[in-house]
Amino acid sequence: MLNIALPKGRLGEKVYAMFESAGFECPTIKENNRKLIFENKELDIRYFWVKPSDVSIYVERGAADIGVAGKDILLEYSPDVYELLDLNIGKCNMCVAAKKDFYDDCTKTLRVATKFKNIASHYYSSIGRNIDIIKLNGSIEIAPILNLSDVIVDIVETGITLKENNLEVVTNILPISARLIANKAAFKFNTEKIEEVMTKLGEQVIK
């Protein structure tokens, strides 16, 4: 049985639709209930919904053979997994954003609020900027407004939230999209099946 971890929420629904169109349907997943695990015994596949940031953990530890995770999560946690396909959905950018009147005073340590500690550290160390990371778990946008930080590092999809909070993008760090990932050991023992998913799902990707 091929175990597939899908990210709960809007992205997960889009991802499942791609799996379904690729021929890996599981009708029970559409039933309106609180179940988290769904099986299609005929196709020998099992889907489960998990928190988006946990997908890579399920896959890396082998509880799921494959899964779909955002590039932001993969860069932040660096799981030891194969990254087989760019699904070209869930597209957004990892950005540095700040208040509209922000001026980067290089004589001072930059205070950076973010959920993505590793991505932010890596980016600022690549440009040699001294920073103080403030790890937050949500509502990052209010950090500069309340003077908790100078800038934020976060994913920006439409930019509406930034705009409504009087913030703007200072730098685009990198583009983000959803990726099909696979556990390395599972790939060895299920190569054909995972390759089949990869090929058929690849046909659903809109470039």
Place this chain on the structure above:
Amino acid sequence: MIDEKLLKTEEKVVYALRALYKSYGYLPYKMSKFEEYELYSENKDFLVSDRFITFNDTSGKLLALKPDVTLSIIKNLSFEKGVKQKVCYNENVYRVSSFSNNFKEIMQTGLECIGDIDIYDIYEALYLSAKSLDIISNDFVLEISHLGLLSNLLDSVCDDNVFKDKAISFISKKDTHDLESLCKEYEIEENSMNKLLKFVSIYGDRNKVLKELENLSVDLDGFNALSELSTLLDNTEFSDKIIFDFSVVNDMNYYNGIVFKGFVKGVSEGILSGGQYDKLLNKMHKKGSAIGFAVYLDLLSALKENLKSYDVDILLIYEEKCSKQRLAEVVNELVFDGINVTAQKSIPDKLRYKKLVKLDAEGVIC
């Protein structure tokens, strides 16, 4: 006499591996639990984790609990032309776990072949890797790559070291889409880019991979080495379980030539890892070549064992007033018959037993 039923899976595996390595002339190598910190700090990139447990000895010298075995072995070996030193070990190492980010004691067993080695020794290391995996589970895969091939290909594509580091990271993840973007970012010529992408996407059956490599006209030395090894492996009982996969990459500052990784079904990560590390010898000012591998025995706990549904065969409950002489006789008779027994005055919580037997005040079994 060892009763095999009493051994845990990892104990049985250690025993079988030791016998295997010994039969191929690998002599047991015992080392101290700690080394001077400098040995590890100078070769940080060679190690799986770059954090160590350090402490000062009585003279104030900084020591570290060993995070690795290979460095200690190399340190103490010397080169002699025409001779190879073959050692095997079974040691605990102390590393930071990538999952928990805490120090972990890991039992590791493996072998090293150092000195004037040739293609036979590489074959032997690969064959013994396959045999080691087979001892753990016959459902295994051993994947082999050649860093010389990869490094030559990358050199021909781009000279930039940042490009190479990023490319290697994408290759290790079979991430062809980001590799393609990277090539475009560095304005790599289309033919070279396609060659690199093709190289990453070929894996699996050795003969199939060799055929495709021929069409890619890769580095001849690497190709010939893979080809010769593949022919030698064709004649082993594990031929169909040994594949080529160029996503196996180790640090190129230390490793060269053949590198490999072993997986067994039921364990979510590689349980065996090894390769040629001539460059490490060089860095440590030692002559010769070397190949070795380690089996990570801590990962064996992920394999499902057939657990007994009880802890003891007989739970013997005796009355307080019962003669202790009689109690001893009953217990010893049961043990003599090969039955596990625990004598208790009342039934312990959580103890799982097959049968409950009572011994009354007069010493009568009921």
